[in-house]
Amino acid sequence: MTLFLEQLLNGVQFGVMLFLLAAGLTLIFGIMGVINLAHGSIYMIGAYAGTWVATETGSFWLGIPAALTAAAVAGVAIEFLVVRRLYQRDHLDQVLATFGLILIFNQTVTILFGRQPLFVSMPALLDGSVELLPGLFYPIYRLAIIVVGLLVAVGLYLLINKTRIGMLVRAGSTNREMVRALGVDIRLLYTLVFGLGALLAGLAGFMAGPILAVQVGMGEQILITTFVVVVIGGVGSIRGAFFASLVLGIVDTGLRAYLPGLLRQVMVGSEADALGAGISSMGIYLLMAIVLLIRPKGLFIRNS
């Protein structure tokens, strides 16, 4: 039971990480109609910038502003220099241009930091475990990620439902023309949304540092998973992104934790492990296939 709860928490932790990326992506798709592959690169930039500053200064906490600043600057720069020219283009151009950005960012980071992964140690405050329930010890750092992710979710909820910017964002994700008709400076709104998405991606990247290796290519791996989140949740829906993130996080973690064990009861250990790992990595995609069969537009978009 405690093992199950621990895996559940791991799933939630992975889920909120996915959400931090998916929230930005789904807004950018929904509002600007742009597919941005470089979103994963921003995640990577946040991770590298934060980790580097944390290592150089010896303070994990200084890494946070560094990661956020680098990610936001990169995001706004991408929007200003490249993506802004792509709003009126078709999806193919958007995919290819941002694919080009991925190549550029990956190679630049390789030149600057080399191919060896970077590691950052956890701050003393968040190191160690805490006993949540009798017998259930859970790493404080992972708990902190969950808390930060949920705080961001609440913050986004308030921002989108209670503020004027949020109202425009909501209107923009359902009806782009309407926002234009309202006479809003659409460029500023776009840059803001893009910057916000970048900020969240950078935050996710830095927080992933102590758990995963900070390395080139980390962005694309999680980006594709995030795509699955966005498809399942429905393009443009923050609520959809939130629930889909948590579900995917839990399903993915659960499969990885339990499937090899289940398979080992019917086949040889090493084969079971390999097959189990394979099926677990395919699990979220199969889930996506099922959702597509039932609700092609995603779970949180009403089919008209």
Next chain:
Amino acid sequence: MSQPILNVRGLVKRFGGLLATDHVDITVNPGEIHALIGPNGAGKTTLISQLMGELKPNEGTVEIDGRSVDGLPTAKRVGLGLARTFQITCLLPDYTVRDNVAIAVQIRQGHSFRFWSAVRREKALAEEATHFLATVGLEGRADDLVANLSHGEQKQLELAVALATKPRLLLLDEPMAGLGHVESQQMIEILRELKSQVAMLLVEHDMEAVFALADRVSVLVYGRVIATGSVDEIRDNPEVRTAYLGEGDELC
């Protein structure tokens, strides 16, 4: 009286809280031009989209020749003899004028899973396309790209494409919109000549055209049909006057 070619009963379409189509009943008889007028935003285009099966109504039923087509996809309805034109022209911009019509002929014939022989060498297709272009007076522009046509010519092409599906009922979504006076007169003539071959549901703002062509007129306001009758009846109907014709000045 013969069976109506189109019979719509109790059609309802909601967008969120908005009733875009409010229990609409409407019929079109063979050989008839039934005009549908109404102020902007009355739900005319929404109605056409529902008749074509591009948009799903929430309630109600649509019959073509007494046969219910509810739930049928657009392609099936076209097969049953329904065709539409678009208010904002919707053509294939990279194709020539003739190609635009020929592809409609090809699809009507139903042989599009042919992978080998060259479609543009099929004389019969090209000839039939030219025939429909002649009907609307565009045969001289057959080899031009759609992008090079004037607005009026594009409207005519819209009609030729719809005719190429050999419809029994044409749904015309503002065929006169944006046309100059001469072009409008031309379009009215074309439609008048077609009347013997195909029934029409004519959505139109141009009252001159409506009064010149229509056998019956229905008035749609806020998604509801508030009156149906002959041209004269509609002209004299006080409710229509206040609801619609009174605003005529700002509309045109």
Next chain:
Amino acid sequence: METSLKRPVLLASVVIALIALPLVADATGYTALTSLATRVLIYGIAAASLNFVLGYGGMVSFGHAAFFGIGGYVVGILYQHYTLGEPLLGFIPGTNQMLITLPAAIVISGLMAALIGALSLRTGGVQFIMITLAFAQMLFFLFVSLKTYGGDDGLIIRRANELPGLNMRDKQTVYYVCLAVAVLFFFMLWRLVNSRFGNVIVGLRQSERRIAAIGLPAYRYKLMAFVISGMGCGLAGALMANFLRFASPDMLHWTKSGELMVMVILGGVGTLFGPLIGAAVFIVLETLLASWTENWQLGLGLILLFVVLYTQGGVQALGARLFGRRA
């Protein structure tokens, strides 16, 4: 209408040049040129297949490496069962005969394309891009986890498939086989594009709404196009496995899908031979940049960005504009 005469002449000269290429390569000592040209032909087939849905049909698939990889693995897996002498799934005997492996690769990748296409085409636009990418990634993980077939490391094919009467251990022979397949492939693609089927596919790209309004049930036609396109990529993958004598998950990696798209846009979207030209440009560029700096991807990224932002229609259109004539 001088172009009507120019084109066949140009085509004939290109084919003759391609036939002569290995001889020239040998005579001048640049033997690597033949290998380079073989890769160009194979990627040209794959990119042109992708271009059929992407350029002609307007369906932006970001997962075509999946079919490329499946084609490769069909060759690899059949070869492994042939050498081990045990049938696949207990009843399908392995083989090293190209006359069997190529059609098998085409059929299997077509079936996978039918499955993936049937799901992905339920949506469009941005979702379609993400879904095709995701399904390709799923197959990538599948092959990584198949330890029986090499897993991460891939599958070594000791000898290229046999063709009766030919010595397939000779690189030149492999080149000529690829050339023959490519000529046949592009001829069939040309017929396809100009057929009734091609007509509706190109129409669907221009306006799906219009095509639906004249009575075409779009879904099944788009699916058919997707399947044909997947089959072409499977064919290319099978040739690649024969050429490299190796099939690995890398063939299905998402960057491979990206590279195929890059080839398409470099050469010119929605043109018959554009993807072949794009493949040539890409591979030559890759080879040159890689010999010059190990950070060649940086250069590639910058070039790609430039091409997308500042040229409309790829190298063909750029050349046409530079030389002041229409493409």
